[in-house]
Amino acid sequence: MSSQTADPILGFSIDRDSRKLVLTFITTAFIILGLGGIAAFFVAFTRAPSIQLLDPYWYYLTLTYHGVMMLTMFPHLFEMGLIIYVATALLGRKLWSTQLAWVGYWLVLAGILTIMTAIGMGSSSVMYTMYVPLKADGIFYLGHFVYAVGLLVEVIVWSMTIVQYKTENPTRSLPLVTYGAGVLVILAVASILSAVVAVLPATLWAFRIWVDSVDPMVFKMAFWGMGHTLQYVNVVGMVMAWYMIGAYAHHSKPVSEKFSRMAFALYTLTTIPVMAHHLIVDPTFTPLYKYLGATAFGFFLGIPSIMHGLAVPAAVEQAARQRMRASGETPTVWSFIKRWGWQNPAMILMAFSVLLFGLGGFDGTMATTVPLNMIFHNTLFITAHFHGTLAAGMAVSYMALGYYLLPALGIDIVGRSWTRFQAWCTGIGFTLLIASMHWAAELGVPRRAQDITYTHAGAPVPNWFLPMDTLVIGGTLAVVGLLLFVGIALASIIRHKPSAERHPLRDGLWGEPWVGEKFQLPGAAAVAAAGDD
Secondary structure (H helix, E strand, O other), X not given: OOOXXXXXXXXXXXXXXXXXXXXXXXHHHHHHHHHHHHHHHHHHHHHOOOOOOOOHHHHHHHHHHHHHHHHHHHHHHHHHHHHHXXXXXXXXOOOOOHXXXXXXXHHHHHHHHHHHHHHHOOOOOOOOOOOOOXXXXXXXXXXXXXHHHHHHHHHHHHHHHHHHHHHHOOOOOOOHHHHHHHHHHHHHXXXXXXXXXXXXXXXXXXXXXXXOOOOHHHHHHHHHHHHHHHHHHHHHHHHHHHHHHHHHHHOOOOOOHHHHXXXXXXXXXXXXXXXXXXXXXXXXXXXXXXXXXXXXXHHHHHHHHHHHHHHHHHHHHHHHHHHHHHOOOOOOXXXXXXXXXXXXXXXXXXXXXXXXXXXXXXXXXXXXXXXXHHHHOOEHHHHHXXXXXXXXXXXXXHHHHHHHHHHHOOEOOOOHHHHHHHHHHHHHHHHHHHHHHHHHHHOOOEOOOOOOOOOXXXXXXXXXXXXXXXXXHHHHHHHHHHHHHHHHHHHHHHHOOEHHHHOHHHHOOOOOOOOOOOOOOOOOHHHHOOOOO
């Protein structure tokens, strides 16, 4: 029996051990995505004044679950599977140490179970921003420490795999998405080190071992050195997914690979200083630090995302125009939009991901501006921002890639008749959700609050109710689409029917326009959207 599993879509091979590891990571990620989606349902139905489903105790416990699972656990598990895939299948090699990679996985899982246990005990409802002196249970911090060590093990294994490859192939450049994975790993290491600086003293403090107190400002700086940088780990993973989806669906390649590589590299220069925008409302820090670290670098941070946001649709457009010319058609300015792939759930989801991430990213640039941040900081504007960038941007792109990554691992997608409904339901739901959050933010609705009725305030209730009740509609649609995807993905993995039986290389998977074309795979470039420089 062969130790290799062939990608039946484009012909890449991955060794069985790496395939099992990738599949384990993304399966765990999808389970957590489903749990986080269920928590989101309860949070949305509590924020609606006409419903208020949960009391304060259960609301803040559920909100903590939702934030921790969706901002860290789900994306990071998926990203670990993704970087392993681009370091093995695309480079045609095995991991440096599969055994050590499994140790990393079990450490990550142990950390996740410890964190979720601490939250479930009701002693750690500190939400994602667990600032000291707001104290959680000691095992909550311990779980984060173990989780961070597990992630560090994975990035070490990945890095050594790439070092081996470059040692053996010193003149060959990495495929574009493998190069992007390198940027992801650099940011992950920086954020993990910040996590250790923040969480280790907090763990000792919570257990009352050696540390009697933790400086809140030192903790907050280290926390956001971790927290904001980790979110750009997610953004880099999202951009990798965009390029891979375009390559799978259209055989697209970047119009300029150097342009795309430069955009990836810029994240390493602009990401870390921007954590200062989380400190704007703290009087301890000087205005100069806030304006430079937040506003100035905040503007710079948007540049690489804008570059990718232009490069990915341009690559799809270029592939569509080349195909039209080859068939004798004359492309018009917007003709490529008709050929985007609206019959393809992955391309539908990617369209929403690119557009809504762009809107959420623009919100983020506004939020790094000191005067605007002082106004927006404690309103739903911030919630709209990260739901645009991370929920509608990152999470939706990972769902889209799932429709190709599972078949690439040899697993056929079940429930195919539901996939387009799932894509439209998810995209429209997130659009309505984010629009409602913006509407509420313009009226000054606070974020995180369980109750906005203020029935005993002795003053007229603000006109906040309609946008917050409307928020539930978008939230419900988004959660339904999310849970439907999780159901399709997990059912496909459990059934484990070989995707090769569908003959995707010959017939396509989702009605791809390249079916029937004579296409020569240029090595890893077909999926990675790049060859050598």
